[in-house]
Amino acid sequence: MTSREKRTSGERTTDVLSELVAHLRHNRTILREEWVRRITESRLLTTMTKEEIFAEATSVFDNYVEVLETGSVEALQAYARNLSERIIPRGVDTPEVLGIVLLLRDVLARSLFEKYQGDFALLNRVLDAYEPAANRIATTVAVGFVQERERVIRQQQEAIRELSTPVLQVRERLLILPIIGVVDSERARQLTEQLLRGVRSNRAKVVVMDITGVPSVDATVANHLVQTVEASRLLGATVIVTGLSPEIAQTLVTIGVDLTKMNTVGDLQGGIEEAELLLGYKVMRLTESAASEASN
Amino acid sequence: MLVPILKQGDYLIASIQSSLADADLIRLRDQLVEQVGRYRSRGVIVDVTVLDVMDSFAVRTLSTLAQMIMLRGAETVIVGVQPDVAFAMVQLGLTLDNVKTALDLEEGLLYLNSRAKRGRSGAG
Amino acid sequence: MPAERRIKIASDVDIVAARQSGREVAAILSFSSSDLTVIAAAISELARNIYAYAGTGEIVVSLEERNGRRGVRVVARDDGPGVADIALALEDGYSTSGSLGLGLPGVRRLMDEFEIQSEPGKGTVVTLWKWAR
Numbered sequence: 001m002t003s004r005e006k007r008t009s010g011e012r013t014t015d016v017l018s019e020l021v022a023h024l025r026h027n028r029t030i031l032r033e034e035w036v037r038r039i040t041e042s043r044l045l046t047t048m049t050k051e052e053i054f055a056e057a058t059s060v061f062d063n064y065v066e067v068l069e070t071g072s073v074e075a076l077q078a079y080a081r082n083l084s085e086r087i088i089p090r091g092v093d094t095p096e097v098l099g100i101v102l103l104l105r106d107v108l109a110r111s112l113f114e115k116y117q118g119d120f121a122l123l124n125r126v127l128d129a130y131e132p133a134a135n136r137i138a139t140t141v142a143v144g145f146v147q148e149r150e151r152v153i154r155q156q157q158e159a160i161r162e163l164s165t166p167v168l169q170v171r172e173r174l175l176i177l178p179i180i181g182v183v184d185s186e187r188a189r190q191l192t193e194q195l196l197r198g199v200r201s202n203r204a205k206v207v208v209m210d211i212t213g214v215p216s217v218d219a220t221v222a223n224h225l226v227q228t229v230e231a232s233r234l235l236g237a238t239v240i241v242t243g244l245s246p247e248i249a250q251t252l253v254t255i256g257v258d259l260t261k262m263n264t265v266g267d268l269q270g271g272i273e274e275a276e277l278l279l280g281y282k283v284m285r286l287t288e289s290a291a292s293e294a295s296n
Numbered sequence: 297m298l299v300p301i302l303k304q305g306d307y308l309i310a311s312i313q314s315s316l317a318d319a320d321l322i323r324l325r326d327q328l329v330e331q332v333g334r335y336r337s338r339g340v341i342v343d344v345t346v347l348d349v350m351d352s353f354a355v356r357t358l359s360t361l362a363q364m365i366m367l368r369g370a371e372t373v374i375v376g377v378q379p380d381v382a383f384a385m386v387q388l389g390l391t392l393d394n395v396k397t398a399l400d401l402e403e404g405l406l407y408l409n410s411r412a413k414r415g416r417s418g419a420g
Numbered sequence: 421m422p423a424e425r426r427i428k429i430a431s432d433v434d435i436v437a438a439r440q441s442g443r444e445v446a447a448i449l450s451f452s453s454s455d456l457t458v459i460a461a462a463i464s465e466l467a468r469n470i471y472a473y474a475g476t477g478e479i480v481v482s483l484e485e486r487n488g489r490r491g492v493r494v495v496a497r498d499d500g501p502g503v504a505d506i507a508l509a510l511e512d513g514y515s516t517s518g519s520l521g522l523g524l525p526g527v528r529r530l531m532d533e534f535e536i537q538s539e540p541g542k543g544t545v546v547t548l549w550k551w552a553r
Contacts, residue, residue: 147488158553193454196379203399227386234382234391236375236398315440318432349439349457351464352523380457388461388526 016122016129021069023115024108032061035107044099047090056083060141064104068133073140080144088145088152097145098138105134158190165191167198173205174275175237178268180213188224192231199237206278207232208271212243222257229261238263238278242271299324301331306338307408309401312346318353325361332370339408340365343401345376355390362395371396371411375404423448424482427467429498430475435467438479445481446492449552459492459550462530465523466496466546474500474543484549491532491551499543506536 024031036057039045045053060083063076084097112130116123165187168176177195195207209228211217217225229239241264244252252259265271276283297320302309308331310324328340342358344350350358362372375398377385385391398404425441427434442463443456451459463479470477477498484493503509509524524546528534533549 143488150488154553193379193383193452196382200379200399203403205399230391231379231382231386234377234385234397235379236403315436317436348443349460349464351435351439351461351468352526353468378457380454383454384458384461384530387458387529388465388523390526 016125017068017133020112020126020130021065023112024065024068027111028061028065031107031111032057034111035061035104038103038107039100042099042103044096044103045087045092047092048087056087059083060101060104064108064137067137067140068130071133073136076137076140077144080141081148084145084148088149094142094146094149098142101138101141105138108134161187161190162194165194167194169198169202169204170272171276171279171281173203173279174272175199175202175204175207176268176272177207177209178213179209179211181215183214183217183221183224185220185224188221188228192224192228195228196231196235199232199235204237206275207237207239208268208275209239209241210243210268210271211241211248212245212268214243214248217248217251219255219257222252222255226257226259226261229263233261240265240271240274242266242268299327301327303331303335303337306412307341307405308332308335308337308339309341309343311343311401314346315348316354318357321354321357325357325364328361329364329368332365332368337370338412339370340372341401341404341408342372342374343376343404344374344381345378345400347381348378350377350381350385350390352388352390355385355392359392359395371408373398373404373407375400424480427479427481429467429470429477429479432471435464435471438467439464442479442481442492442494445483446550448483449490449492451492451550451552455550455553458530459494462527462548462550463494463496465527466494466548469523469544469546470496470498470500474498477543489551491549494531494548494550496546496548497543502540502542502544503536503538504540506538510536 032054036050036054039053039057040050048056059079063079067073067076087097109127109130112126113123116126164181165177165179168178170176175195175198177191177198179191183191195209198204199207209225211225225241229241232239239262241262244264265274273283297314297316299310299312299316299320301324302311308328310328312324316324324342328342331337332340340361342361344358347354358372358374362374365372373396374392377397396407398407423445425445427438427441429435429438439460443460446456446459463481467479470479475498477496477500480495480497482493482495484491510528511525524536527546527548531548531550535547536544538544
């Protein structure tokens with residue numbers, strides 16, 4: 001008996017939903033215009049033109065009704081991601097996106113209220129069916145937007161990191177990698193990748209990696225630096241590490257990092273001199289060289 | 297997949313042409329170790345430019361190859377390890393420690409030539 | 421996301437096939453070329469473990485989405501002897517058969533997430549995730 005009642009009420013919810021969907025479809029033009037009016041009135045999406053807002057509003061509206069009808073948010077998720085990709089570069093932020101979705105919820109709710117206000121019991125059932133779906137839609141769009149923003153931020157972080165560690169060629173086959181600032185695992189990974197590409201494209205034989213500007217090194221970072229050195233050797237390049245501060249030297253010895261593979265020289269200048277020696281360069285002052293030629 | 301082995305002067309050059317299964321790599325190793333004696337070669341270059349992955353087996357086989365070649369009186373140079381491959385190798389702890397590496401075939405040959413020159417001038 | 425590849429591991433040739441399939445599936449997402457290599461290397465090691473310790477098994481590579489991030493999931497499954505001491509197997513430098521290292525610590529370093537289930541006599545399941553940046 002009870003299970004039967006439940007089924008009946010379940011069927012009724014479906015009926016109510018499909019009636020609701022039909023109502024929204026029928027009034028699509030009016031509701032859409034009302035929504036856009038409210039968006040403009042609330043000064044949301046000010047960076048977009050009226051035409052753009054109307055076009056997006058149409059898509060959101062149709063997606064919205066589709067979710068109410070099918071109960072599946074997959075298409076809306078994809079659309080929300082796509083929408084976010086387009087509007088994030090234009091400076092649209094989270095409160096705005098949340099704001100417009102909530103406005104649409106309100107516009108539709110009012111329209112339902114207007115239609116069913118004569119039958120209070122029916123209105124209640126309509127709202128019972130509408131509210132959870134509407135909230136789910138608002139959440140889906142907001143979450144999709146925030147996730148897309150996070151993805152953009154991650155990409156920007158990656159780009160900033162890349163800029164923060166330049167690989168410089170100072171002579172043919174000699175690269176310098178000055179590392180400044182805190183090195184975490186992510187940055188270590190990126191600078192290794194950049195260095196390896198640099199070694200390959202510049203056909204470098206020697207790399208001077210200067211860590212004067214690195215404030216501290218723990219076991220993880222030290223192991224990353226050792227890996228960088230090892231990976232460069234696999235490409236046939238020798239790495240000279242310079243600028244190990246007394247503190248870092250002490251840390252490395254204390255934590256017992258295997259430094260036998262590290263070729264270290266006190267400072268950057270010494271490192272470059274050592275590298276030039278390895279490459280067979282001899283640098284001397286012009287006056288000295290004249291003197292040495294005269295004596296020959 | 298057969299790896300062609302080219303004899304050039306005192307050196308043997310093996311250019312890997314595509315991904316190799318374990319058995320192919322073992323066969324390459326055995327052929328090189330055999331030929332280095334037959335041709336009285338002084339150096340062996342293995343060009344791995346096309347390999348898009350070098351896993352523990354590949355690294356271990358190249359490492360034993362180099363040791364066996366050394367026992368036969370020649371030196372091995374591995375050339376052409378790609379940046380991405382090197383990056384993955386070191387994270388796996390595969391560093392090919394006791395083997396000489398060079399950027400590419402040209403560099404590998406330069407290295408072997410410089411060794412030969414040094415060897416001759418040292419003897420003379 | 422539908423892409424999924426299942427590769428039976430029963431010979432050394434299958435190891436090559438497994439890592440190539442893995443690379444192909446991962447290439448659908450926006451992985452860097454170095455990440456693709458890293459994924460292929462990890463699959464190669466796992467396939468190798470299956471071949472060396474269990475003889476046969478399978479590698480399943482699929483795409484996954486979690487918390488808005490997309491990535492690949494690699495499952496390596498076998499009915500082999502299993503790993504008795506998992507903690508030990510995850511220590512650097514550990515290998516049960518001198519010539520063929522288990523390589524699990526390295527595989528773990530390559531990927532973002534790592535899971536292993538194993539019991540002696542009941543086989544091993546290793547699951548790995550790498551997320552696209």
